[in-house]
Amino acid sequence: MSGGEVALRFDQVGRHYGDLRAVDDVSLSIPNGQFVALVGASGSGKSTLLKTVNRLTLPDTGRVLIQGEDAADLPVAALRRRIGYVFQGIGLFPHMSVAENIAIGPRLSGERLSEARIRELLALVELDAAMAQRMPDALSGGQRQRVGVARALAGEPDLLLMDEPFGALDPITRDALGERVKALHSDLGLTTVMVTHDMAEALLLAERVLVMDRGRIVADETPLALLEGAGGSIAQGLVAVPREQARRLADIPGRGSA
Amino acid sequence: MSGFWPTLFGLGDKLAAHVVLSASAIALGIAVALPLAVWASRSRTVARAALGFASLVQTIPALALLALFFPILLSLRAVFGEDLPTLGFLPALLALALYALLPILRNAVTAQANLDPGVMEAADGVGMSAWQRLRLVEAPLAAPFVMAGIRTAAVWTIGAATLSTTIGQPSLGDPIFAGLQTQNWVLVLAGCFASAALALAADLLLGLIERGFALRKRAFWLGGMVAVSLGVGAALFAQFAPGWRGEARDTIVIGAKSFSEQYILARLIGQRLEEAGYRVEYRDGLGSAVVHRAVTTGAIDISVDYTGTLWANELGRDDNPGREAMYREIVDWKKRTSDARIFGRLGFENAYAFAMRSDRARELGVTSLTDLARVAPRLTVGGDPEFFERPEWIAVRDAYGLRFAEARNFSPTFMYDALQSGEADVISAYTSDGRIAADRLTVLADPEEALPSYDALIVLSPKASRDERLRTALKPLLGAIDVARMQAANYAVDRTEDKRTPDQAAEELANAIGL
Numbered sequence: 001m002s003g004g005e006v007a008l009r010f011d012q013v014g015r016h017y018g019d020l021r022a023v024d025d026v027s028l029s030i031p032n033g034q035f036v037a038l039v040g041a042s043g044s045g046k047s048t049l050l051k052t053v054n055r056l057t058l059p060d061t062g063r064v065l066i067q068g069e070d071a072a073d074l075p076v077a078a079l080r081r082r083i084g085y086v087f088q089g090i091g092l093f094p095h096m097s098v099a100e101n102i103a104i105g106p107r108l109s110g111e112r113l114s115e116a117r118i119r120e121l122l123a124l125v126e127l128d129a130a131m132a133q134r135m136p137d138a139l140s141g142g143q144r145q146r147v148g149v150a151r152a153l154a155g156e157p158d159l160l161l162m163d164e165p166f167g168a169l170d171p172i173t174r175d176a177l178g179e180r181v182k183a184l185h186s187d188l189g190l191t192t193v194m195v196t197h198d199m200a201e202a203l204l205l206a207e208r209v210l211v212m213d214r215g216r217i218v219a220d221e222t223p224l225a226l227l228e229g230a231g232g233s234i235a236q237g238l239v240a241v242p243r244e245q246a247r248r249l250a251d252i253p254g255r256g257s258a
Numbered sequence: 259m260s261g262f263w264p265t266l267f268g269l270g271d272k273l274a275a276h277v278v279l280s281a282s283a284i285a286l287g288i289a290v291a292l293p294l295a296v297w298a299s300r301s302r303t304v305a306r307a308a309l310g311f312a313s314l315v316q317t318i319p320a321l322a323l324l325a326l327f328f329p330i331l332l333s334l335r336a337v338f339g340e341d342l343p344t345l346g347f348l349p350a351l352l353a354l355a356l357y358a359l360l361p362i363l364r365n366a367v368t369a370q371a372n373l374d375p376g377v378m379e380a381a382d383g384v385g386m387s388a389w390q391r392l393r394l395v396e397a398p399l400a401a402p403f404v405m406a407g408i409r410t411a412a413v414w415t416i417g418a419a420t421l422s423t424t425i426g427q428p429s430l431g432d433p434i435f436a437g438l439q440t441q442n443w444v445l446v447l448a449g450c451f452a453s454a455a456l457a458l459a460a461d462l463l464l465g466l467i468e469r470g471f472a473l474r475k476r477a478f479w480l481g482g483m484v485a486v487s488l489g490v491g492a493a494l495f496a497q498f499a500p501g502w503r504g505e506a507r508d509t510i511v512i513g514a515k516s517f518s519e520q521y522i523l524a525r526l527i528g529q530r531l532e533e534a535g536y537r538v539e540y541r542d543g544l545g546s547a548v549v550h551r552a553v554t555t556g557a558i559d560i561s562v563d564y565t566g567t568l569w570a571n572e573l574g575r576d577d578n579p580g581r582e583a584m585y586r587e588i589v590d591w592k593k594r595t596s597d598a599r600i601f602g603r604l605g606f607e608n609a610y611a612f613a614m615r616s617d618r619a620r621e622l623g624v625t626s627l628t629d630l631a632r633v634a635p636r637l638t639v640g641g642d643p644e645f646f647e648r649p650e651w652i653a654v655r656d657a658y659g660l661r662f663a664e665a666r667n668f669s670p671t672f673m674y675d676a677l678q679s680g681e682a683d684v685i686s687a688y689t690s691d692g693r694i695a696a697d698r699l700t701v702l703a704d705p706e707e708a709l710p711s712y713d714a715l716i717v718l719s720p721k722a723s724r725d726e727r728l729r730t731a732l733k734p735l736l737g738a739i740d741v742a743r744m745q746a747a748n749y750a751v752d753r754t755e756d757k758r759t760p761d762q763a764a765e766e767l768a769n770a771i772g773l
Binding site: 054056076077078079080081085087088089090091092093094095104105108151 | 374376377379380381382383384385386387390394395398399474
């Protein structure tokens with residue numbers, strides 16, 4: 001693989017908390033334009049690994065390369081501004097309006113977003129332009145996370161990181177926003193890494209699924225391969241959950257007998 | 259309670275001084291507390307040390323904290339030179355600012371500790387520098403809590419600022435202290451009312467700013483800030499505008515400790531000097547220990563002190579060479595150790611003495627301390643709260659072998675009532691106290707001369723002692739006031755009916771001694 005094609009490369013990355021190896025010697029490459037899901041149980045190290053990319057977590061060992069550049073060599077604020085980041089807890093600034101929240105990244109670099117651009121970003125996440133002047137506490141959970149996504153996209157990043165982005169949302173909102181993000185990923189030509197504990201979400205949205213367990217990558221497969229039984233026992237254990245649910249749904253008495 | 263409103267409206271200059279002092283102290287407190295809080299939010303050690311220090315300061319009584327700055331500033335003169343003020347505005351400002359520190363610091367630190375970690379991670383995640391995070395996220399989110407701390411600090415500071423009277427800074431404490439000493443309750447009430455009203459107004463306006471921050475309503479916080487600025491601006495104008503017009507005449511500052519006799523004598527001296535063309539300012543209610551050092555260092559120009567006080571506290575002596583020798587030795591000591599001077603004696607003593615009701619004294623056949631020792635085991639002695647710890651008591655007790663059935667503490671005001679009601683048979687009194695004559699008490703003779711003398715004397719600062727015109731103006735006071743006249747003047751101020759102000763009493767005293 002040549003450097004130009006690789007958006008993101010983890011090179012023997014490790015992060016320890018005392019005796020706990022949160023991330024244990026992870027090496028892998030993500031090519032430009034790929035939608036990758038990082039799946040695992042709580043405490044498997046997936047969020048920690050994701051945060052080494054924009055240095056919210058500093059790796060103890062190894063390095064992270066972004067478009068071939070070592071993340072450790074870049075000024076941290078500049079590094080973060082060129083990466084779109086969607087937070088687990090949404091993380092909108094409660095004292096800023098929707099428009100101010102969306103415009104914060106460019107503002108930090110001394111750039112003012114036009115109203116038209118804010119309308120455009122709101123439209124990308126299917127929010128009405130009238131939302132711009134609302135305060136975050138006047139929005140529903142789904143609307144807030146849409147703003148979170150719009151904020152992540154405001155700096156026109158090539159790389160979008162999402163840390164359990166839909167975890168706090170109801171299933172319908174979750175599904176709709178997931179599909180929206182998948183469409184934005186294609187339309188904007190992003191490289192996307194999404195951390196989730198929900199294998200069904202990973203299988204439906206991503207083109208590549210990485211499974212983590214106790215700090216290590218234990219499976220690296222396409223959704224199709226996983227559904228066909230590849231990836232080993234831990235990955236298959238995670239795949240079994242939605243599959244079993246689907247089977248039980250199909251087996252509900254009375255259904256299909258008509 | 260007649261005269262409350264005129265008294266209240268007469269407090270304008272004290273109010274202005276109070277506002278300027280409180281506002282400066284709070285501003286200084288904020289200027290120190292906020293950077294410290296930011297630092298504390300980045301380091302647990304700093305947080306613990308800063309909060310620990312601020313809490314420790316808070317445990318020191320405000321009165322003591324204010325007084326402590328006198329010796330501190332005095333020692334700092336070694337660094338900053340002799341012009342560093344040791345009394346008045348500077349020490350009051352520093353002490354009150356220290357006092358204001360805790361509530362501001364604690365609220366700011368707590369507010370920062372309680373900021374949503376998700377929001378903080380988002381601030382980092384969108385690429386804020388530490389400064390941007392502070393300015394754009396932490397400060398606006400912490401502002402309402404910080405403002406609540408400032409509000410608490412303001413109310414405390416305005417209250418505690420009344421105590422700055424004791425270190426010679428004019429404030430609304432002046433009428434309170436003067437009124438308490440002379441039992442002029444209208445004065446006390448007016449001072450308390452003005453300071454409480456000021457605290458309430460500050461609380462209201464700062465509360466408006468706090469709500470403005472919390473609700474993100476610009477009109478609220480901006481309006482509050484404008485109102486506070488106008489108030490402080492008006493006070494500054496009121497305090498300094500008269501000075502800009504420029505009074506060329508010299509100003510002489512006269513200090514007084516916090517009891518009626520001192521207030522009266524300060525006015526008596528002040529009235530002489532005003533007639534001689536001086537401008538006079540009074541620093542009333544100064545702590546006893548502060549006064550002497552203040553006049554020696556020139557922080558005030560004139561004070562009235564007593565030989566026995568200087569003998570024990572300044573010369574550190576516990577022997578008793580007799581009235582004349584003690585006075586001469588003090589005059590020499592002052593000449594030797596400083597440029598300040600003992601100008602002369604006023605003529606009376608305000609000494610410790612033992613007093614009894616005349617009928618009781620006659621009944622027991624007591625006229626002197628020697629007689630008293632004979633019957634003491636059957637009697638109860640009353641003293642002010644510090645008396646039984648003082649060297650004077652120990653000297654008398656040992657000289658006459660005094661052993662009482664019981665010793666009780668009373669506040670000076672109530673000692674005489676205790677004597678009248680029979681709760682005490684004999685009390686420690688002050689010889690110039692007006693109640694001795696008014697109650698026709700018998701003062702017991704001291705044939706062994708165990709009690710040191712307390713000759714009232716005028717002390718002049720180095721500057722005042724070189725001023726020939728000033729010395730000439732004060733000369734007629736020397737030796738002119740006998741103890742009966744002083745008793746009468748004190749009683750005119752202390753009595754509950756037909757009271758005189760210290761100013762009036764001083765004028766009457768001046769007339770009585772033919773000035």
